[in-house]
Amino acid sequence: MKQGILSIGKVLFSFLILNQVQGLDQLPFDSRVWESVESIHKWQDKLNQMPAPIKFHYFHLFHPNNYYVFNKKAGEISFYQQGDELPVDKIPALFPFVLNDRKVGSPLLKGEQIVQSGLAAGIYTILEVLPQEIVLQDDKNRKVHLWVGSDTINFFHSSFTSKAKFYVLPSEQGHVFIAKNNRLNFASLKKHSRYDYYRFSPRYKDIHENQTLFRFKPHKKQVVEEYMATLDEEKLTLMKLYQVDNEEYNRLAGLAFGILGNESEFGESIKLILKEAFPALVAILKGNLTTRYNSRGLTQIKTIPELIKKKYRIKKSDLMNPRDAAIATLGFLAQSLRELRFIEKRHKDIRPYNRHRYLHYIYTGRVSQIKKGLATPDKNIYFQNILRYQSYIQLLQKRLPIEH
Numbered sequence: 001m002k003q004g005i006l007s008i009g010k011v012l013f014s015f016l017i018l019n020q021v022q023g024l025d026q027l028p029f030d031s032r033v034w035e036s037v038e039s040i041h042k043w044q045d046k047l048n049q050m051p052a053p054i055k056f057h058y059f060h061l062f063h064p065n066n067y068y069v070f071n072k073k074a075g076e077i078s079f080y081q082q083g084d085e086l087p088v089d090k091i092p093a094l095f096p097f098v099l100n101d102r103k104v105g106s107p108l109l110k111g112e113q114i115v116q117s118g119l120a121a122g123i124y125t126i127l128e129v130l131p132q133e134i135v136l137q138d139d140k141n142r143k144v145h146l147w148v149g150s151d152t153i154n155f156f157h158s159s160f161t162s163k164a165k166f167y168v169l170p171s172e173q174g175h176v177f178i179a180k181n182n183r184l185n186f187a188s189l190k191k192h193s194r195y196d197y198y199r200f201s202p203r204y205k206d207i208h209e210n211q212t213l214f215r216f217k218p219h220k221k222q223v224v225e226e227y228m229a230t231l232d233e234e235k236l237t238l239m240k241l242y243q244v245d246n247e248e249y250n251r252l253a254g255l256a257f258g259i260l261g262n263e264s265e266f267g268e269s270i271k272l273i274l275k276e277a278f279p280a281l282v283a284i285l286k287g288n289l290t291t292r293y294n295s296r297g298l299t300q301i302k303t304i305p306e307l308i309k310k311k312y313r314i315k316k317s318d319l320m321n322p323r324d325a326a327i328a329t330l331g332f333l334a335q336s337l338r339e340l341r342f343i344e345k346r347h348k349d350i351r352p353y354n355r356h357r358y359l360h361y362i363y364t365g366r367v368s369q370i371k372k373g374l375a376t377p378d379k380n381i382y383f384q385n386i387l388r389y390q391s392y393i394q395l396l397q398k399r400l401p402i403e404h
Contacts, residue, residue, distance in 0.1 A: 027213045027394050034211065037250045037395040044179040048353045052169060052177050057085050059184055060165075067165040068126075070119065079159045091155045119144065121170035122186045122199030123177070125163050129156045136166055139186065139201040178353050180204070181247045187352055191345075204245045206401035210235055210253070213394040218266040223298070226322040227260055228253075228393065231330060236402070238327070241307055242334035249330075250397065251356040252337070254390050256299070256329045259363065261389030262382065263300040267322075272298070276320060298325040302365075305331040336362040340370070347373045360386060 029036075043062075047055050053069060057080070060067055064082045070093060071078070078087035124136040124144065134146040134156055170176070174190040175198075185201035192198065212228040214221075231253045239249050264272040275282050279291040286293070295302045297319020308314055308331035318324040336359045344350040347370050350358055357377040361369050364382060369375040377383045 027215060029213065029394075029396055033398060034396040035399050037210075037254075037397050040182055041247075041251070044182075044353070047179040048351070052167070054085075055177060055179070055184070056080070056167060059179065063183075065164055066159065066161045067167065068159075070166065070168045072119075072121075072169065072171055077155075079155075089155065089159065091152060093152075119146070119168055120199045121168045121172070121175055123184060123201060124166040124168065126156075126160060126166050127163075129153065129160050138199045140199070142199075178351075180353060181206075181245060189351060204247070206246060207236055207239060208246055208397035208399075208401050210250070211396045211398075213396065214392065215394060216392045218268060220267050223267040223322050224257075224260070224392075227298070227326045228257060230323045230326040231256060234327060234330075237311075238330055238334065241311060242331070242338075244334055244337065246397070246401075248334075248337065248356075250395060252330055252333045252359075254393075254395060255333055255356060255359060255386060256326065257393055258386030258389040259299050259329060259360075260325070261392070262385045264298045267298050267320075272300075296320075297328075298322065299329040301325075301328055301332055303332075304328050305335045307331060307335070332363065333359055339367070343367070343371055346371050347375060357383065 047058060050058065056067060056069065060080070060082050066079070066081050069078045069080065069087075070076075072093075075093055076090050077093045079089045080087050123139050126134060127137050127143070128135040131153065132147060134148060134153075136144040136146065138144065167177070170186075175186070175188055178185050178187050181204040183204070185204075187200055188195075188198070210232040212232055214224065217224060235249055235253075238244075239246070244252065260266055263269075275294070276296070279294055279296075282294055283289070283291045288294075293302065294316075296316045299319070301316070301319055304314055304316060304319075305328070308328050312324070312327055314324045314328055319328060337355060339362055340350070340355055340358060344355065344358075347358070350370075358370055358375055360377075360380070360383050361367055361375050366375075
């Protein structure tokens with residue numbers, strides 16, 4: 001009876017979370033082909049606030065498979081069935097093992113580096129359970145052989161399913177499991193001189209085609225339609241130009257639309273019209289003898305990134321054109337993302353999964369707020385307006401990646 005009540009409660013809890021994530025105002029689309037980027041992001045944002053064991057549980061609710069968790073500190077391996085919050089079984093993990101056919105001793109050695117830690121923290125897939133060994137493969141397709149006793153083999157034989165995941169919890173501070181690009185990744189919050197010494201997940205290389213649906217269109221609907229169509233069409237080119245991954249691009253595209261609304265009310269702002277009509281007067285009022293330092297166009301860009309200038313030959317005088325403004329704004333945000341990675345250690349709250357929430361500080365020339373650790377996106381009116389304008393659109397991506 002008690003087990004039944006717990007199961008019902010868990011189903012209801014998962015349903016409520018999924019409902020919050022998906023929202024009730026989604027526009028209709030063919031879910032067999034497309035998926036909501038907003039839903040993916042909201043779901044991942046929730047996962048990334050959870051500790052690792054709970055994160056695994058909720059991730060596997062919607063990515064079905066059984067999985068194992070190796071806790072080095074506790075010296076045990078736990079087996080979880082898909083959907084179960086508590087482990088089905090546990091076993092001590094004090095066996096010797098072999099890494100790439102070289103015997104190196106106990107997997108309980110301290111540290112995370114491959115050369116010193118035995119079975120280093122990370123995400124593995126179990127390929128085979130053989131009579132005397134278990135063959136794993138890490139996220140970079142490198143094989144690891146565990147030579148184990150009969151009790152451990154029997155434990156795995158009784159629970160193993162094809163391609164089951166094997167998570168090894170980190171013992172070093174700053175090493176975390178992050179939900180990104182609709183998958184779990186093992187990553188670092190700190191800098192390393194040799195990332196190849198660790199089993200961090202590789203960069204996500206797939207690119208998914210985008211499509212934008214509008215919940216609301218302003219009077220000048222051709223502006224927003226051309227602006228977002230450009231970001232959808234230029235995704236492959238801009239991703240390669242700035243070396244951003246699929247999720248990073250989608251986050252930037254959403255921000256770019258929010259900035260379009262915030263800076264010019266989608267091209268309908270009286271302030272914008274006056275600034276574009278009298279650029280010399282604007283410069284004088286700001287104490288400048290040249291219009292060179294004026295912010296220009298639909299998204300009020302002060303400087304066009306060099307990569308955009310070279311690739312698209314866009315000038316500041318072109319920025320009232322929705323296509324040019326979209327490309328330049330996305331480029332500026334992608335460049336800002338690069339800059340943020342170099343300074344984010346100065347702000348205690350910045351993580352790989354929430355960087356997008358701080359980019360507007362660089363966009364508006366307030367980078368000192370990040371460097372001083374004072375940036376608070378949740379209290380920032382500019383950022384809250386971006387989020388409000390973002391709600392006007394629903395960004396979709398194709399479930400299957402494109403070939404590139």
